[in-house]
Amino acid sequence: MIETIEKIETQIPSLGPAKIDSPILKKRPNVDRHFVEEDERVLVNINEPYIGRMVKEGTPLLSFELAGPRQKIYFDPVKLKCGIVTCGGLCPGINDVIRALVMELYHVYGVRNIYGFKYGLQGFIPKYGHELVELVPEKVASIHELGGTILGTSRGHQDVGEIVDTLDRLNIGLLFMIGGDGTLRAAAKIADEIMKRRLKCSVIAIPKTIDNDIFLVEKTFGFATAVEKATESIRAAHTEAVAAFNGIGLVKLMGRCSGFIAAFATLGLREVNFCLIPEVDFDLEGPQGLFEALRQRLERRRHAVIVVAEGAGQKYFANQDLGVDPSGNPRLGDIGRFLAEEIKKYFASIKMPITLKYIDPSYIIRSLPANADDHIYCGFLAQNAVHAGMAGKTAMLVSRWHNTYVHIPIKAAVQKRKTINPNSGLWFSVLETTGQPSLKNG
Amino acid sequence: MIETIEKIETQIPSLGPAKIDSPILKKRPNVDRHFVEEDERVLVNINEPYIGRMVKEGTPLLSFELAGPRQKIYFDPVKLKCGIVTCGGLCPGINDVIRALVMELYHVYGVRNIYGFKYGLQGFIPKYGHELVELVPEKVASIHELGGTILGTSRGHQDVGEIVDTLDRLNIGLLFMIGGDGTLRAAAKIADEIMKRRLKCSVIAIPKTIDNDIFLVEKTFGFATAVEKATESIRAAHTEAVAAFNGIGLVKLMGRCSGFIAAFATLGLREVNFCLIPEVDFDLEGPQGLFEALRQRLERRRHAVIVVAEGAGQKYFANQDLGVDPSGNPRLGDIGRFLAEEIKKYFASIKMPITLKYIDPSYIIRSLPANADDHIYCGFLAQNAVHAGMAGKTAMLVSRWHNTYVHIPIKAAVQKRKTINPNSGLWFSVLETTGQPSLKNG
Amino acid sequence: MIETIEKIETQIPSLGPAKIDSPILKKRPNVDRHFVEEDERVLVNINEPYIGRMVKEGTPLLSFELAGPRQKIYFDPVKLKCGIVTCGGLCPGINDVIRALVMELYHVYGVRNIYGFKYGLQGFIPKYGHELVELVPEKVASIHELGGTILGTSRGHQDVGEIVDTLDRLNIGLLFMIGGDGTLRAAAKIADEIMKRRLKCSVIAIPKTIDNDIFLVEKTFGFATAVEKATESIRAAHTEAVAAFNGIGLVKLMGRCSGFIAAFATLGLREVNFCLIPEVDFDLEGPQGLFEALRQRLERRRHAVIVVAEGAGQKYFANQDLGVDPSGNPRLGDIGRFLAEEIKKYFASIKMPITLKYIDPSYIIRSLPANADDHIYCGFLAQNAVHAGMAGKTAMLVSRWHNTYVHIPIKAAVQKRKTINPNSGLWFSVLETTGQPSLKNG
Amino acid sequence: MIETIEKIETQIPSLGPAKIDSPILKKRPNVDRHFVEEDERVLVNINEPYIGRMVKEGTPLLSFELAGPRQKIYFDPVKLKCGIVTCGGLCPGINDVIRALVMELYHVYGVRNIYGFKYGLQGFIPKYGHELVELVPEKVASIHELGGTILGTSRGHQDVGEIVDTLDRLNIGLLFMIGGDGTLRAAAKIADEIMKRRLKCSVIAIPKTIDNDIFLVEKTFGFATAVEKATESIRAAHTEAVAAFNGIGLVKLMGRCSGFIAAFATLGLREVNFCLIPEVDFDLEGPQGLFEALRQRLERRRHAVIVVAEGAGQKYFANQDLGVDPSGNPRLGDIGRFLAEEIKKYFASIKMPITLKYIDPSYIIRSLPANADDHIYCGFLAQNAVHAGMAGKTAMLVSRWHNTYVHIPIKAAVQKRKTINPNSGLWFSVLETTGQPSLKNG
Secondary structure (H helix, E strand, O other): OHHHHHOOOOOOOEOOOOOEEOHHHHHOHHHHHHOOOOOOEEEOOOEEOHHHHHHHHOOOOOEEEEOOOOOEEOOOOOOOEEEEEEOOOOOOOHHHHHHHHHHHHHHHOOOOEEEEEOOHHHHHOHHHOOOOEEOOHHHHOOHHHOOOOOOOOOOOOOOHHHHHHHHHHHOOOEEEEEEOHHHHHHHHHHHHHHHHHOOOOEEEEEEOOOOOOEOOOOOOOOHHHHHHHHHHHHHHHHHHHHHOOOEEEEEEEOOOOOOHHHHHHHHHOOOOOEEEOOOOOOOOOOOOOHHHHHHHHHHHHOEEEEEEEOOOOHHHHOOOOOOEOOOOOEOOOOHHHHHHHHHHHHHHHOOOOOEEEEEOOOHHHHOOOOOHHHHHHHHHHHHHHHHHHHOOEOOEEEEEEOOEEEEEEHHHHOOOEOOOOOOOHHHHHHHHHHOOOOOOOO | OHHHHHOOOOOOOEOOOOOEEOHHHHHOHHHHHHOOOOOOEEEOOOEEOHHHHHHHHOOOOOEEEEOOOOOEEOOOOOOOEEEEEEOOOOOOOHHHHHHHHHHHHHHHOOOOEEEEEOOHHHHHOHHHOOOOEEOOHHHHOOHHHOOOOOOOOOOOOOOHHHHHHHHHHHOOOEEEEEEOHHHHHHHHHHHHHHHHOOOOOEEEEEEOOOOOOEOOOOOOOOHHHHHHHHHHHHHHHHHHHHHOOOEEEEEEEOOOOOOHHHHHHHHHOOOOOEEEOOOOOOOOOOOOOHHHHHHHHHHHHOEEEEEEEOOOOHHHHOOOOOOEOOOOOEOOOOHHHHHHHHHHHHHHHOOOOOEEEEEOOOHHHHOOOOOHHHHHHHHHHHHHHHHHHHOOEOOEEEEEEOOEEEEEEHHHHOOOEOOOOOOOHHHHHHHHHHOOOOOOOO | OHHHHHOOOOOOOEOOOOOEEOHHHHHOHHHHHHOOOOOOEEEOOOEEOHHHHHHHHOOOOOEEEEOOOOOEEOOOOOOOEEEEEEOOOOOOOHHHHHHHHHHHHHHHOOOOEEEEEOOHHHHHOHHHOOOOEEOOHHHHOOHHHOOOOOOOOOOOOOOHHHHHHHHHHHOOOEEEEEEOHHHHHHHHHHHHHHHHOOOOOEEEEEEOOOOOOEOOOOOOOOHHHHHHHHHHHHHHHHHHHHHOOOEEEEEEEOOOOOOHHHHHHHHHOOOOOEEEOOOOOOOOOOOOOHHHHHHHHHHHHOEEEEEEEOOOOHHHHOOOOOOEOOOOOEOOOOHHHHHHHHHHHHHHHOOOOOEEEEEOOOHHHHOOOOOHHHHHHHHHHHHHHHHHHHOOEOOEEEEEEOOEEEEEEHHHHOOOEOOOOOOOHHHHHHHHHHOOOOOOOO | OHHHHHOOOOOOOEOOOOOEEOHHHHHOHHHHHHOOOOOOEEEOOOEEOHHHHHHHHOOOOOEEEEOOOOOEEOOOOOOOEEEEEEOOOOOOOHHHHHHHHHHHHHHHOOOOEEEEEOOHHHHHOHHHOOOOEEOOHHHHOOHHHOOOOOOOOOOOOOOHHHHHHHHHHHOOOEEEEEEOHHHHHHHHHHHHHHHHHOOOOEEEEEEOOOOOOEOOOOOOOOHHHHHHHHHHHHHHHHHHHHHOOOEEEEEEEOOOOOOHHHHHHHHHOOOOOEEEOOOOOOOOOOOOOHHHHHHHHHHHHOEEEEEEEOOOOHHHHOOOOOOEOOOOOEOOOOHHHHHHHHHHHHHHHOOOOOEEEEEOOOHHHHOOOOOHHHHHHHHHHHHHHHHHHHOOEOOEEEEEEOOEEEEEEHHHHOOOEOOOOOOOHHHHHHHHHHOOOOOOOO
16 A cells, blocks of 8 residues: 555645634633644554655655644634535434534534535535525434434535535535545535635535545444444344255445455454455356355355455456446446356256345445444544634545544545455455455466 | 134144143142143133124134143153254244243253254255254253244245154154244144044144234234334335435335235334335326325425335236245245336336335344344243143144233134234224325226 | 222213214225224133133123224314323333324324423423423424433322313313323322313323333333343343353342333343242242352352342331332332342352342333334324324223223222232243242241 | 653563464465564554654654564464463453454464363462363354353452463463453563463463553453443433433443543433543532532533543542452442432532432443454454464564554553543543533632
């Protein structure tokens, strides 16, 4: 990972100098030690011997800006109008983020005008006619107990010019965008357009993706909850597999480009015998292929559990044109149902009776309220997003890196997807846990 | 319901007179008041004015034998060998039943030879080569915490003659069969064959079906757990529906012939707007059809939740030959995916944008461990099954009727399926809760 | 139980003739088969040979009025004002009852004026100054997801005259009272006073007690949820006990006069070795006492789990004057802490090292939202309470009896507490499960 | 924190050179890229400008050894005998650690002799007579579903000489000790004694403390599960508080020296108004004290929730000699019951009626099975502990630091307790969330 990260941009754009005393100063007079200084940063790479080599060479060490409250802020809370929008698919914790943004803006900084845009980017486009939602503490006080997003969401692009028109017309000074890769790209374009028009408007993103695949973000919120829930399906698959002679339990989990949910759920309930992810190719046929490995497993133990990420094995759909989804992503072949059918065919062909149970928990996983871990994480992300925005930072996202909250330029984060490194300790642990062979011929 | 029930058989066959003192007598000397007398029974119908009419006419009142420990038993515990088999699909609580059978036989009656047959009826058939499992308290002490069945299961018929050969060869005196409609029919045939061969072997069934569709059984075990879990999918569907503009959440639940899970889950989480069950016909098209009702609901509230039992709307597959499953039941058309596609087509045709999320929790629901309610229920069923079997009763199942445990002749229970009466208070409550119209044209 | 029940009153008082067509008639034209006729009733005792004896003697069979919608109602929904009040301790499902009352009154009967009285009976008394809460569907739509009561509650008596003054002043025609034994007694007095003043006001109670100890009520709402949660504490106690050498896990559960929670939780997680309830006396010392039985158990298995209901063993506090609580009930001695101390002292005295862990889950159990089973049950109770009230019934409570919803005169239900019969199958099952001896000397 | 950490020892002692090829090499031929080189390390401090200053000064940067599999190992798996012991109080995940140790030793390294010592350090001492438990994969396959420890545990010291005698007699080469601060100190002494006797025995600790208070360990296993469960009690307290007029919910949580559970649970369910921890002093009386702040809160909102860590407010017991517990820690005053009584007295004194509900979830929290997050974490800790031990490292513990697994010398970790820094962002977040004032007079 080091190679790529060496070249990334780490400086956060700003709307201008922060000159106003933070209201926190008055509120908690002896709190000044909490403030973050502008030169506080966190190293991007923290491993020896890399560090030693850089120091020896005199190469400056890359670092990210530390998140947290600043003593001086850019916006006058009394005059400021803030906007919040949630985009893309659901994920546990969105309401936690909304709640904590509102609570922090309102109670800590004294901002009184906070608006929610409804149904994602559609909320900025007049033709959809979605109303603006006024957000006050009472309205959001209990929403962390609910899954989903009280603001609604949608997929797909909207015209950046129209979005900025709306921000301008409504005089929004601080916009919080909660969304995944597509939303981050939109946020970058919106920030560019704002810059071009010389508006005083900051755009702060809180990265959201249940797949946990955003570059430079250690872990996305909702991921822990999703993994926990995914283990339920693995338990179900295992129970079904064990109860049948030559029983096979097959579970499809989310993960378009990255197999993090599949891998962590496998580590989270250690009953999985084969974990298939987009990052690691596998064969079905042949002496090293999945079918033969599965056959041997059944001969040995009479049951087997397979977890497959939705983006795995897409080579089997290579000759099909599946189109794109509303977000513009290529539609994936349904690897879960494909595997279920192919496995059945294979064992029919060798006349070995099996019982296969296929489980696709789908939306059950992503529509949950956050668990305690994600409640806490969402709170920190949102509080730091507010601190950053109030200080006039823009075109950035809040992230956790080496367990510390930092600011990341959006453009750095959208360079690439985060994926599982097949040579990492993480994947090695999965292999140790499942005991699965390479599943690749020759 | 009264009409049918008037004519049912309520007398339980017996292997012969029970002459042995129950070991409970010695164990708990002051416990005699717990014993059930042979003339204790529970009325089948308990409603006025029906009862008054019968009394007036001098028609005898139908009643079921009361379950519970008898002072005299038929089998000598020291010599007795017992068998347990679990058949058909999984259901929460099977392991509870196995555990309680073993504990009751072992600790209360002092039976020392208890065997589990593996993988359902296959376990009796030599050619499959499944080993017999010796069941002792230590082996089953913690299995109630696990879903599934430790004995394994299978679907489909096996030769009754071969089954009885095995019972005879192994000298099994008391066989407990845990299974659904098919298993009950098999149990009746096995008992007949035993009778014919004049073997001293009792067959006691504990009815198991997640669909809760067994006649003369108030509620089957595992049903409460299944309903509780099913509400999770409804919550997910509701969360997804609310989060999208014109969002539709569609959940398919189990229920081949009876919509009990769909109906109770609808009452268990009151966010459902349309509940579709096999017992109540519905149209898709036309002014009263589902599509139009759904359209109106979306116009009014911008989201909708639909729950459909897997056996509902089978008229839409009338012209397709779908074959039969391994249990010999006709395969059902996949009403869930069908509805998802048809609803999308309909709204595309009227150019109304919607977002539909389809959830099929399938095996997640039935592979769970029992909840506390089902733990308790399974314990009572199994304890009463043992009391009945030890007393020499046979060809019967244990049931709960008017909240009391009773003995039911298997042949009476397999006459027909239990279904939801569309004129009952139950279905009326569902209608009150969903607010759904009749969904039938003209 | 038969003896007492033979003599109870089963006739429900009424405000007067029901002459108005039920709005259900218009709303669901083909629904008339759902209506309950006035002569429909459910037998109180349903067991043979009791029934046969009565019939032979010509003694009329006692029966309760069947609950459900009536074709004719007493109140004009357009003019009716309804009140709801929740009293006493929390219990899972109170918000479900409130929600279903409001939904049924509003959507099914078209009642538009529904008010909540705050903080129990205090809500009727002007000096407390609690505001009245207007209840509409939007306000209660999601409250079933929350524990507690949105109306607040309080313990203790208030002046009946003042309460009726308030009902009169506000012109309340239909009052729903959700509460336990004390509340039922208050409801009876309020109904009497209303009668005396010849007001047109009906009082319908929905019995609430987490102890499940109300006479003539098969099961109170919230009880199933409480039992389920209580098993968690037993699991914790068992885990702690097993992890220590001579480990003892001791759990105190609710149950002032009746040990239902303790008994059902014991059946719900079969790891309990001693279950102590108010209905069954036990000794600590002596050859048959708890200490010696516990010592033997530890010698044999090295761990033990004890469940004690809060009202058990009160003879050990006989010489202490503990006063009364705000509801006027005598304060109980803390049997949990007492046992913990006495057990430690005993084993110290015989120099046997033990590790005792004491768990008192207290309010964790009663402040939960209802589980699916209780959601469903609360819905039925409330719907039937509304049907009864609209039909002009009064001074009654809704109950489930032999698994059927019925009307019970409040005065019949408050005659005595429901307790566990030590000679019942229930208690026998507990003994079979724990394997505990009599715990009584001589 | 920087000051202390600058001076800590970071070098890991070793039994001798690792010369044997790791079995991983043969098993997964293309896996060599997973191996950790001996010079791979992780910086202790990763913050600018501290790093820049050190580099400028030429001060070497402190770093911890990176955990993970080594290409060369010290022990011959065929001959090696391993021991596992679990000490101190329960904590979610202990069984996960045991399971993963056994699985990793057995399946990855091929070790065949693994023994569990029963009931903590007592297991090494002959006079207790506890048997040794042979640990094989089948025995531990499902234990991660259970709370507690299958090996049992105990508190208190045992003679180090006797412990090492036992290790020597049994020829244990690799001892894994799972325990808290006391166990770590014992482990250091055992390792010293082993060194002195020149035995070939490595001691690897896996730090366990539900309080999350071990220095140089970012987060201890089980903590996330405990926090999640603790939020349940907060929800109960909030529900009870809201349901009463001037309702107060008071929850006591674990945390002897450190308030991490209290603080994180407060962030995990944002309904807490006062969070009291050992690290931050507070007054009860006076204009800034808790009583007055509580009174104001009640006047404003009519309910309040207080969370108190068990070690908070110990100044109120300063004049009492409470003795020490079996582990030798001073017994704490029961701040929960003390606060409950004092708050009641205070409000009685000002004649303001309140309702206070006190909840002490105690062992319910620590006896749970791990949640998915802790399952995963325990797996990584144990796998890395095995890698370290096989490589001949000793007198160390496995830890996570900056989200990376590292080796820490035990002696460095026991220097001090980890506590909450009242000037940290963590505590500031708690204050922002509760809105509580300083609670200190003058």
